[in-house]
Amino acid sequence: MLRRDFLKIAGGGVASFGLSSLFNAGSSNADVGGALNLFTWQGYDLTKPFESWRKERKIEQTVKYINNQFDVVSILKGPGGDQFDVSSANQAYTHLFQRLGIMAPISVEDVPTLAKMYPFFRNSPIWRWADNDPRYNSVPWTWGAIGINYLSDKVEKPTSWNTLLDPKHKGRVGTYDDAFNNVSIAAIALGFDLTKISHAQLSGPIRDWLLMLKTNLKTISLNIGDQQNLLINKEVDLMCVGITLVSNAAKAAGVETVEFTVPSEGGFGFVDAAFVSATAPNKENAFAFCEALLSGETAAAAANEFLQAVVVPSVVPLLSPATRALYPYEDLDNYLANGLKLAVNFTPEEGQDIVTFAEINALWTEIKAS
């Protein structure tokens, strides 16, 4: 073979590999195929957006939906929990779930695109297995800000979280049964640091704020999907735990007037990560699913579906203009470090005056009963 011929072949091989890695997420997983059992948020199963991805890999997917994050531990540690391959963890729960032994470590060999995430996600201890450990406890793949969804034909755009407490909205506000989100909303409305909610803050101002919110609630929905339905059916005018995807869902249901806003006090951020269950029976499929969530057209399809953000720079050019415009990707690390407030610490060390999950759950139960 002549040197010229060899270079042509080698160049062609490199070019095709580069193109395939840009557009074909997950194609590097060798033993993929068969069952994939998800226990995740409704929508995060991506049944439609990932249809051709599953067909190509002959993956048969089943899904059970989470009502709130605390379900995850109860179900995965309970009877039958070992059937699930992939579940979902908000950034506040990753260390708790890891400590409870329901997560499997994920290496860059398992999910290669972990190495290509924005530095904020790649280097943050939130998703790392341990200090100085290159493995991850989960794969952060989508994020956004939580604000307020509202009916623009019924109410003015709420400029503050305290709008939810306005007596003129009595019986017209919706929220769902989740202690973490409701306590975080109260904390951010009151200007507290979400990473250090103290016991005095929780039992004092946060409790009072939530009691005032309760007087305006129509009901406490079972889950975020139910809350969304109430807004779309115009049973409520404002939805506390608001996300961008609700506007999309409303438009799909023929309701054009559902809008999303982040109040002046700021939204609090959420980063949802997919994790592989410690007892996952189909780990290779689970890793392939995580890779698809992160990279290429599949990641872009997911982000466009939810109007949420991505964690890998190479996916940004594949986003729709509407999705692309939501967040400042040109200065994302700065925005993530300084602009988005993430609640992260509900598993404090002994001696720290920081509330735990058990304490916020207990307060929320008290609020519901009062």
Add this chain to the structure above:
Amino acid sequence: MGAPLATVLLVGVIVPGVILLAYSFFHYSNYEIRPALQFGWYKDIFTQPIYRIVLWNTLALALPTTLLSVAGGYVLAYYIAFVAKRSRNFLLLLIVGSLLASYLARVYAWRTLMGEHGIVNTVLQYARLVDQPIGWLLFSRIAVILAEINLIMPLTALICYASLSSVPDDLREASRDLGAGRVQTLFRITLPISGKAIFGSAALSFYLSSGDYVTPALLGGPTTSITFGTLIAQQIVTVGNYPLGAAISVVMVLSFLVYTLLLAAVLRAIGFAPRVR
């Protein structure tokens, strides 16, 4: 002949009951359960104010539901047994047919019926009977009670019908021949004979409505949605605190026992149940 029944009772009732009781003494912290013999959960249930509120919420739903389900079911059963001779089978078919629909679908159907933009409010506004939608038809205690009656009354009607259909016609005729009116015949003959059915349906209604956690969660308001049923579901499914969930369940079962004894005593006292000989 008793051995299969005893086995079913042992496996299906006694063994799970003992396991539940054992769990109620275990220790729990941050999703970790440790076997123990501690009474902390029972102490919390009987001393913390939240459980009194939950008890009130539960009784405020269960007692009206029971009363109205039994009364409505009895009236319906009486009509089918003694009045509706020709349409009896059709009416029974309707009642049984209503039970074939999924419980969850029926609860969700209430939202379509009773919501602010639901069928009832739309009809009322169209007929100019109201200017604004009636808000309390959904996400209120009344909504939960109405939905639970809808779910439970077919059962009470069937139980009462089974008893009423065995009341001998000649007894009732003899009563009227002796000068008793319809009402006297009802209170002196029919009700006492069907007393066991009233007892059974009142017990079943109360157990079902007290333990229901789906209907209050889907149709209840922000203050009415928390009952013992929802609390048990929250502790076991969400928080993972099996010991507390088990303790609340044990307390509920004991309170059912108290309710059952009280119910029997009341029915006996008013003559709706045969006296124990």
